[in-house]
Amino acid sequence: MENTFTDFLNSYKQQFINAGKELDKEKIPQLTEDLFSLFERTGNRLEYENVYFKRRKFLTVYAMLSIMYSEKSHIFRLAEIIKAIIDEECWALPAHVNRNDKNWRITIDLFAAETAFSLAEITSLLKSKLSADLQEKVRREVFRRVLEPFEESSFPYFSWEVSQMNWCAVCCGSIGGAAIFLMQNDIARLNKLLKRINGSIVNYIKGFSDDGACLEGLGYYTYGMSFFTAYADLIYKYSKGKVDMFEDSKLKKIALFQQKCFLTGNVTVSFSDSQRDEKYRLGLTAYLLRRYPEVEIPDISLAADLETDNCYRYIVLSRDYFWTKQRVDNVISKREWHMVLPQAQWSVCRSDNDCVLATKGGHNGEPHNHNDVGSFIYACESESILDDIGAGEYTKDYFNENRYKNICCRSLGHNVPLIDGKEQLAGTQYRASRFVSDGNGKTELDIEAAYGLPANDKVTRSFLLERNSGICTVTDSFRLSSKTEVTENLVTLHNPMISGSNFIVKTSKNKFIIQIINGKELNIIKETYNDHYGEEKDLWLMQWKVLGEYTKIVIKKTEK
Numbered sequence: 001m002e003n004t005f006t007d008f009l010n011s012y013k014q015q016f017i018n019a020g021k022e023l024d025k026e027k028i029p030q031l032t033e034d035l036f037s038l039f040e041r042t043g044n045r046l047e048y049e050n051v052y053f054k055r056r057k058f059l060t061v062y063a064m065l066s067i068m069y070s071e072k073s074h075i076f077r078l079a080e081i082i083k084a085i086i087d088e089e090c091w092a093l094p095a096h097v098n099r100n101d102k103n104w105r106i107t108i109d110l111f112a113a114e115t116a117f118s119l120a121e122i123t124s125l126l127k128s129k130l131s132a133d134l135q136e137k138v139r140r141e142v143f144r145r146v147l148e149p150f151e152e153s154s155f156p157y158f159s160w161e162v163s164q165m166n167w168c169a170v171c172c173g174s175i176g177g178a179a180i181f182l183m184q185n186d187i188a189r190l191n192k193l194l195k196r197i198n199g200s201i202v203n204y205i206k207g208f209s210d211d212g213a214c215l216e217g218l219g220y221y222t223y224g225m226s227f228f229t230a231y232a233d234l235i236y237k238y239s240k241g242k243v244d245m246f247e248d249s250k251l252k253k254i255a256l257f258q259q260k261c262f263l264t265g266n267v268t269v270s271f272s273d274s275q276r277d278e279k280y281r282l283g284l285t286a287y288l289l290r291r292y293p294e295v296e297i298p299d300i301s302l303a304a305d306l307e308t309d310n311c312y313r314y315i316v317l318s319r320d321y322f323w324t325k326q327r328v329d330n331v332i333s334k335r336e337w338h339m340v341l342p343q344a345q346w347s348v349c350r351s352d353n354d355c356v357l358a359t360k361g362g363h364n365g366e367p368h369n370h371n372d373v374g375s376f377i378y379a380c381e382s383e384s385i386l387d388d389i390g391a392g393e394y395t396k397d398y399f400n401e402n403r404y405k406n407i408c409c410r411s412l413g414h415n416v417p418l419i420d421g422k423e424q425l426a427g428t429q430y431r432a433s434r435f436v437s438d439g440n441g442k443t444e445l446d447i448e449a450a451y452g453l454p455a456n457d458k459v460t461r462s463f464l465l466e467r468n469s470g471i472c473t474v475t476d477s478f479r480l481s482s483k484t485e486v487t488e489n490l491v492t493l494h495n496p497m498i499s500g501s502n503f504i505v506k507t508s509k510n511k512f513i514i515q516i517i518n519g520k521e522l523n524i525i526k527e528t529y530n531d532h533y534g535e536e537k538d539l540w541l542m543q544w545k546v547l548g549e550y551t552k553i554v555i556k557k558t559e560k
Contacts, residue, residue: 043396057312113174116146118314120178164207166224173231212253213344217274263356265382273368273391279304283320355470361432373450393530517552519544
């Protein structure tokens with residue numbers, strides 16, 4: 001394992017060297033009013049953010065090269081990008097700013113807070129190599145834009161300070177981290193701020209279900225936990241061990257959540273606004289392994305690299321270097337074949353021949369919610385067969401009343417039925433009323449409440465994954481008070497075919513038969529959507545009408 005970590009570090013350092021050589025040929029891209037106002041005018045986020053995050057790439061690459069190698073050319077370009085960031089009119093993103101507020105330029109959002117943390121740490125670590133004038137400018141701007149507005153605000157500064165999701169960890173952790181680096185000449189002031197941060201950041205931990213699940217999905221788990229852990233590490237060192245956030249008994253379950261999300265190869269659980277092929281951060285995982293020997297290291301080929309994070313967050317990317325350097329022992333490689341998260345209502349089964357079934361209950365008011373109670377993912381040998389397409393492109397409409405018109409978020413984009421042509425409804429009351437999983441391949445849940453059906457109606461969904469063969473059976477039973485037409489709906493990113501009462505899905509490796517029992521009028525509908533990065537993608541809906549009170553789906557691999 002130590003050799004594996006050494007190989008990763010060598011490769012990781014080379015990525016920064018290569019990136020630096022490419023950036024040496026480029027000028028720092030400019031942020032303009034026209035780009036900033038684009039979101040206000042059209043709802044488009046990507047054009048401004050692409051430039052913003054390219055500038056953060058300059059910052060992270062040259063900071064890491066300066067830390068690792070201390071070459072004058074790297075430090076010169078680092079100073080150049082720090083000056084450019086100091087001159088930015090606003091560190092927050094347009095989507096998070098209300099320009100009707102006279103103080104909009106010092107809005108503290110995720111990225112303003114991250115910028116403050118990054119600049120504070122970078123200038124502190126490289127203090128002797130950067131000019132005193134530049135260090136003072138960084139100090140002044142971090143205080144003006146982030147630390148002072150937060151200190152002077154009444155509690156809470158904004159909803160993120162008490163939210164039970166990634167915003168709390170990222171914003172609070174970043175503010176606390178920046179303060180530890182820049183306020184140690186005024187301990188009384190620093191301790192007052194840290195007391196507030198410590199009281200607030202625990203809300204992030206409250207947002208995990210009691211079994212450690214992050215309902216926002218694996219990507220947001222990595223994001224929030226990276227900043228939580230970075231701050232926890234700093235406050236532990238600052239307090240000389242008196243403040244240990246990992247003493248919370250819930251943190252162990254949270255640390256073990258990540259390994260439950262890796263299904264087969266690079267196929268990961270993509271419930272909520274997550275991705276179908278998430279990577280993990282080796283640095284974060286190594287740090288958690290130091291605290292909890294039960295933490296598993298997924299295959300090293302699935303570790304994130306420099307380019308995985310299109311926001312180029314210095315705090316996240318630097319920890320892959322800092323924390324991976326520390327020797328890691330006691331890796332436990334044995335995996336449970338059926339893992340259950342009862343509070344989150346997740347179930348993940350993995351057969352002996354690498355077929356995986358991930359199911360979810362929950363409710364439709366979860367963080368980064370999709371209307372997907374009862375949905376599931378079926379994957380085999382590193383390929384997803386029946387999908388959850390995860391996060392769509394983040395636009396203004398994605399976070400307003402139009403969210404559930406987007407196929408990424410609405411029921412139609414998930415493996416759940418339509419009842420009388422109606423999809424599931426949004427809100428915490430629309431939920432799985434029962435979730436039972438035996439830990440041996442079987443899961444059953446009632447999902448009628450997700451549709452707002454009458455109290456006496458019942459929609460029961462049962463799953464079975466056979467451990468030896470990987471054959472998956474899904475049975476839906478309907479007991480409805482009125483004559484109602486039920487349309488089943490499955491989603492795939494592979495162009496399927498119909499053969500009699502079966503759907504055929506071919507992947508690059510295998511062929512799968514999806515046998516429909518007690519159904520009629522099989523149909524395939526092609527849809528398109530913009531993925532999280534704004535790229536248009538195709539997906540196919542496989543639908544059929546249910547005969548009587550039940551239908552059964554049998555999914556199995558066959559000869560190609």
